[in-house]
Amino acid sequence: MNQVYKRLTECYDSIQERIPFEPKVALVLGSGLGDLADRVEIEGILDYHDIQGFPVSTVQGHKGRFVFTHINGVPVVMMQGRVHYYEGYSMEDVVLPARLMKMMGAKILFLTNAAGGVNFSFKAGDFMMITDQIASFVPSPLIGSNADELGPRFCDMSHVYDLDLQEIIRQTARDLDIDLKEGVYLQLTGPAFETPAEVRMVRALGGDAVGMSTACEAVAANHMGMKICGISCISNLGCGMTDQPLSHTEVAETADRVAPVFRALVTEAITRMGKEC
Numbered sequence: 001m002n003q004v005y006k007r008l009t010e011c012y013d014s015i016q017e018r019i020p021f022e023p024k025v026a027l028v029l030g031s032g033l034g035d036l037a038d039r040v041e042i043e044g045i046l047d048y049h050d051i052q053g054f055p056v057s058t059v060q061g062h063k064g065r066f067v068f069t070h071i072n073g074v075p076v077v078m079m080q081g082r083v084h085y086y087e088g089y090s091m092e093d094v095v096l097p098a099r100l101m102k103m104m105g106a107k108i109l110f111l112t113n114a115a116g117g118v119n120f121s122f123k124a125g126d127f128m129m130i131t132d133q134i135a136s137f138v139p140s141p142l143i144g145s146n147a148d149e150l151g152p153r154f155c156d157m158s159h160v161y162d163l164d165l166q167e168i169i170r171q172t173a174r175d176l177d178i179d180l181k182e183g184v185y186l187q188l189t190g191p192a193f194e195t196p197a198e199v200r201m202v203r204a205l206g207g208d209a210v211g212m213s214t215a216c217e218a219v220a221a222n223h224m225g226m227k228i229c230g231i232s233c234i235s236n237l238g239c240g241m242t243d244q245p246l247s248h249t250e251v252a253e254t255a256d257r258v259a260p261v262f263r264a265l266v267t268e269a270i271t272r273m274g275k276e277c
């Protein structure tokens with residue numbers, strides 16, 4: 001058996017009896033956006049620490065647990081806290097949680113993150129629906145012998161972000177009167193924020209937002225055939241686009257400020273996805 005698949009099944013086996021239900025949607029909560037999981041009726045919690053062989057996040061303010069709930073009747077597993085490549089984990093570790101949620105039964109992966117806006121028409125506090133991504137600056141999580149149990153060796157990437165899910169999010173934002181930007185997310189390794197020259201590079205390459213997560217998870221989930229969608233909270237403009245130096249505090253403060261709008265958008269979009277997909 002493929003080693004990646006073997007590890008995944010071992011991980012899954014160690015938690016199987018403790019999973020209260022089969023999720024339809026897997027929601028990854030980004031930096032500062034995790035409080036959505038504190039506001040739902042929690043039906044089950046799995047601490048990452050309690051999962052055998054599971055990578056555990058070290059970033060301050062990142063809780064590390066799966067939260068199980070229903071959002072207006074839709075069974076959802078949320079990741080409150082994710083694992084980042086810059087913490088020193090392998091890419092296999094970083095994408096293990098997303099793969100595990102697929103194993104639990106999730107068909108849809110809803111990715112969220114805090115990101116730097118590099119598009120001049122964006123401002124801090126905006127939301128950007130991810131329409132496509134550039135993952136070429138981080139190692140692919142699919143490198144190594146292919147886990148045929150999960151997906152094909154060479155997988156199509158024409159529509160990583162599902163067009164139907166994009167339309168649901170677009171329509172939801174319109175109905176809730178939320179100004180939703182759209183664009184391409186580019187992942188860098190971090191953990192340092194970009195230099196002004198790197199921000200210009202991201203823009204020149206076609207990126208609208210830059211961050212340190214998400215794209216690799218989408219690569220692994222696309223490989224497994226999940227339907228994927230994503231929203232970035234533009235927590236700041238890229239370095240050099242304003243006079244201010246960047247800090248993690250600013251990122252967290254902006255995410256906090258817009259959290260209520262984010263919760264409304266994500267909750268309603270998931271409700272509609274449950275009905276329509």
Ligand code: HPA
Pocket residue numbers: 114115116117193194210211212235236237238239246251
């Ligand atoms: N760059 C990279 N990652 C980020 C940023 C940024 O400006 N803001 C939030 N996450």
